[in-house]
Amino acid sequence: MRVTQRVHKILDNYNSDNPGTKANLARMLCTGRLGGTGKLVILPVDQGFEHGPVRSFAPNPAGYDPVYHAQLAVDAGLNAYASALGMIEAVADQYAAQIPLILKMNSSNTLYRSSEAPTQAITASVDDAVRLGCAAIGYTIYPGSDEAFNMLNDLRELIREAKSKGLAAIVWSYPRGGALSKEGELAVDIDAYAAHIAALMGAHIIKVKLPTDFIEQDEAKKVYQKENINIATQADRVRHIVQAVFNGKRLVIFSGGAMKGADSVYQDAQDIYDGGGNGQIIGRNTFQRPREQALEMLDRIIGIFLGKVRHGAVAQAAE
């Protein structure tokens, strides 16, 4: 595994970490076709927990088999593969040496009824990640939820343990619950805040959703206006989020959301690239498509992150 100068530079931002953790970060940054570029495309398969097996896998029934996904990630030349305990156990023996595995530590499900205090069950432990040869743990927080502080308390312990055992930590930061409006969940101020909280918690890689230009909090709106902060285009907003994660000293990647048209997926990738984001985490949009279509889509996304392909018009306002 060749560690490029670009990756060495990124690792310098994590110089308080021990060699084991930095090596696992390097593994994710140096695996696959984007290896060495500082860009990441990760395949997450946590939909089975979140929406059940039928909604997740019936559109492409090959996905009922855990091996399908790990092999898809390898064949597409991705940086890493993330899933829940049972799914990772089903592939770790065969794939841990082929592609960095990310063990998702907590999960929600749609059988559990919703509330103003959304939370998740913790479904795996750091020692599971260690025994399964994973490179990182993954953990979701819901900033704004009435359960948010408990989720942070649990994250603190998991992230501390992961670091002490040479693993990297990736935080999915999804604002919801409490007094947040539905529109506010994707508001740019809230998304920046959520990304910043994950960075403050010590996450190595932060995963947020692509924000809208809505602003949720009045106190924040005043600042956006007074300081004339540019959030007009999606690329601008990516750039703003990058600033929120220690001015780009933490890796930040964006999720693709629900299954949607391929054009929209490529545009997201292009905007992330243009805004200086570190990559994309893309699940349903690939594993719910037939394998050949998925490989084709991932090939094009990787092309965008390699800077070899451009999608759509360059967002002028972002320049």
Next chain:
Amino acid sequence: MRVTQRVHKILDNYNSDNPGTKANLARMLCTGRLGGTGKLVILPVDQGFEHGPVRSFAPNPAGYDPVYHAQLAVDAGLNAYASALGMIEAVADQYAAQIPLILKMNSSNTLYRSSEAPTQAITASVDDAVRLGCAAIGYTIYPGSDEAFNMLNDLRELIREAKSKGLAAIVWSYPRGGALSKEGELAVDIDAYAAHIAALMGAHIIKVKLPTDFIEQDEAKKVYQKENINIATQADRVRHIVQAVFNGKRLVIFSGGAMKGADSVYQDAQDIYDGGGNGQIIGRNTFQRPREQALEMLDRIIGIFLGKVRHGAVAQAAE
């Protein structure tokens, strides 16, 4: 104990587990008259906790004595015997070498009043299973309950400890509580979801109820219709559940439910067999019958799972 090719193939699906756990899975798969076939019939006696001693054992008072059940499981040539701590302690010294024992870790009871947050007390520990020479732990979850996340949190720790100590883990996944309708508890979408959650939690063997063709969740109903998923017969639905447990890479067995006519019990076995399920867990229908009747019934069920006996008409729609 001869480990057949069929069993070796099944164990390959568990290759992230350590040798101790795989050996205990093999013990269950290679014990009794179904030994080596990949099929399992297990005797569970947890009714005393759930319904009290009188409702459980008065119909066949020999069952008040814990030794009765262990001996019944041995004499019938079953794969394993499952019960609560006190019942297992009463037989472990004598039977642990004769038949794999499964220590049920949690239990509910009908003295505890019901609520939208049903849960169970944890009544045994993994170290109890170890000291009593058990092959596996058993644990019930109630997906959908307002207490479901706490049950998953506890299961995570128990399953992790069991694996680290060389035991197998069996999860009883029974949806209930929360916003689930009564009919929804047996709905096919919910049952598949419940089986999938157990698989994601890292269960080696998953136990669910045989589902009806009712569909509880609107989002799921759309997918069943769009993808034209076949759930018409009971065997079809078994096949669907098998898919939900990693496309059959996890063992799934089905429970017999309340005492009912023998014909109905045999039909269940036949449908499980036809749908590719791994077996049956059958309690009240055997231990509440006189011993000779119970042995006769289990003999016939085993015959069905050996493929030597057919019951009723083959469900045509399932072909």
Next chain:
Amino acid sequence: MRVTQRVHKILDNYNSDNPGTKANLARMLCTGRLGGTGKLVILPVDQGFEHGPVRSFAPNPAGYDPVYHAQLAVDAGLNAYASALGMIEAVADQYAAQIPLILKMNSSNTLYRSSEAPTQAITASVDDAVRLGCAAIGYTIYPGSDEAFNMLNDLRELIREAKSKGLAAIVWSYPRGGALSKEGELAVDIDAYAAHIAALMGAHIIKVKLPTDFIEQDEAKKVYQKENINIATQADRVRHIVQAVFNGKRLVIFSGGAMKGADSVYQDAQDIYDGGGNGQIIGRNTFQRPREQALEMLDRIIGIFLGKVRHGAVAQAAE
């Protein structure tokens, strides 16, 4: 200490326990005038916690002194003495070698206001029992209480620790709270259920109250009628409870309740003896009487359990 054949036979029912625990069971079974018979009479002094010192000891002020009770138990030739931490600490140095001590691990008190979720404070630890040379721990559960599952969770840990440290475990199983009616607390179906739960939790000795012939739960009533279960006399009901504790493979003793006439106390003993119960735990009825009266009463009770004395008419229906 001579271990009789009768005691060896009883110990065979506990053969999953380690030698330390079996030795402590044997100590209780072989101490005092009933030593070796398989019968037990135990003096419990937990009234100070439950009702305060004045209601407990003012009727016989000698009882304010903890030494009084331990000496009474020794002088009466009882099998064991049970009390709370402070009371046991006050006598352990002097009496641990003279009579088996039982450390009561939890207690309620009448200063705490009642609710539908009755519970108790845990007031001692297993290590206290070990350092004080006790033979057993005692723990109360309230099956039916909205706090019952938490009490079982705590009991699980205490009983596991006690067994691992060579102690025996005695469970006081008193149904109350939740949806139980007041009359139901002593109902025969509930009492059998409560005794069975204690057995399933792994208790070595189970203590319940003598039940009435009332039946609380409709589902149970059907079975009592259908199976024509004989619960007419108190001795019949004792026999029924014995069945509920693994068909007599667990020791079961009965409590005497509030201070009452001597005749009633003797009748209880006789019924327990006739029904095959293992003995009596008798507190207020002895320590609230003057010492000489108490010794006389205990002498007669022991006579009944030795089969040397009969009290009242034999309950004909029980034959």
Next chain:
Amino acid sequence: MRVTQRVHKILDNYNSDNPGTKANLARMLCTGRLGGTGKLVILPVDQGFEHGPVRSFAPNPAGYDPVYHAQLAVDAGLNAYASALGMIEAVADQYAAQIPLILKMNSSNTLYRSSEAPTQAITASVDDAVRLGCAAIGYTIYPGSDEAFNMLNDLRELIREAKSKGLAAIVWSYPRGGALSKEGELAVDIDAYAAHIAALMGAHIIKVKLPTDFIEQDEAKKVYQKENINIATQADRVRHIVQAVFNGKRLVIFSGGAMKGADSVYQDAQDIYDGGGNGQIIGRNTFQRPREQALEMLDRIIGIFLGKVRHGAVAQAAE
């Protein structure tokens, strides 16, 4: 340090404790001008937590300095000095060898709003007491509070740990909250019950308030009347409380309450002495007076407990 026969006799009541704990009890009983008599006068300074610094120390501003109090206790020839963590840390290095220190483990404060479930924060650990060279821990319980069982659960662990580390344990038992009436907090039946609970929890020294002749609980009232219990004078009631702590086999001391006239303070001391109590714990009445007045008051109190000085008339009814 000379251990008198009187002290040896008291220590015999604690013969289940290890030598370290007995040595620390002996240190408290043998320090100061009352050393060796079996009587104790202790200076507690926990008012800062309970009422804030201004209400506590402004009347005698020298008391803002923690050293002032430790020196006062030494100069007055008291048995021990008790305070919260920060106050003890401020003097331990200098005073731990001069006078036994008691580390108060929990505290309330008047910023916290009151409820029917009063409780306290636990503000120090047993290991703090060990590292600071303390002789004992102190802990407050509120029998009757809806939080009482949690307080007892915490006390159980602290007292067990203290004993295992050779420390003594002092319990402040103050009934309040729940269904208790305001008048009932000082009722003689409740005070005796509270003292008894502390003894049952394993306290070496019990601290309660001087009770009134009010009786709170109806069930208790019947016994006081039936058994004709003498609670007419304050000395009678002290004698009654002494009975409630294992007939005097546990040390019991009484608190002085809010700042009041010197005459009233002396009368309390005299009544405690006459009733056979083991001493007084006196805070605000001394540290809120100028140092010379405080020393004079403590000199007189010590005189009363030495039996050299009598205050007021002997309460005739108490004879």
Next chain:
Amino acid sequence: MRVTQRVHKILDNYNSDNPGTKANLARMLCTGRLGGTGKLVILPVDQGFEHGPVRSFAPNPAGYDPVYHAQLAVDAGLNAYASALGMIEAVADQYAAQIPLILKMNSSNTLYRSSEAPTQAITASVDDAVRLGCAAIGYTIYPGSDEAFNMLNDLRELIREAKSKGLAAIVWSYPRGGALSKEGELAVDIDAYAAHIAALMGAHIIKVKLPTDFIEQDEAKKVYQKENINIATQADRVRHIVQAVFNGKRLVIFSGGAMKGADSVYQDAQDIYDGGGNGQIIGRNTFQRPREQALEMLDRIIGIFLGKVRHGAVAQAAE
């Protein structure tokens, strides 16, 4: 690092601490331009957690980068730099040897909705502080909050662990929640009480806000009037707070609050100096100004604490 006589005298007040903790206190007291004077100016950057990144850093976008703040603290010659886990991790490798780092252990955020039970998430552990080479931990309590006791319980454990590992402990004591009025949060009686609680919890350095002359509690008001306590000027109130922290035997520093005019900031510094406080903790007022303005402001504040510069008129009433 030269430890002056002044610092040695301060360290004498902490003589129950171990050498490691005292060395870390000395490091903070002897670093920077105020080194050796007993005065402290600390830069805290916890606004990102509390108000989000935009409100915190957009006014001076250089502050998005964690390194900016650490370098500002070094260049201004401050005593220490405090921030949350992620921010400290981003600079520890480079700065831990240059300036004492304080790891803030808990944080709130404005996404979490407010209540009468305000609290914070615990976002770092003591072992994090150790591995990152920090000199101290920082922890916020909210005296008065319905969650205050839980915050104190957590603080107890953190402070104990910090001391056992040779770190110093700084407590931010901010009254709020519960029954406190909004005006009461800054009331002089409440502020003194909050400072005292922090001292009692064992804090080495206490950080409170500068109080107003409002008095919240009636019982306290009586004492202020009766004892004629001087709280007229801000310097008087500082002097009063100093008294509340063991008569000055604990270090107490004051926060600057929200961004405000420079004159007001200097006046605060002057009043703290005049009242005998130990220094200032000043965040937004410096890092939200351009770097040169911030350095200029900090230079002047340091001048005031060195006694070389006076700001405004001396508050006559305070003399």
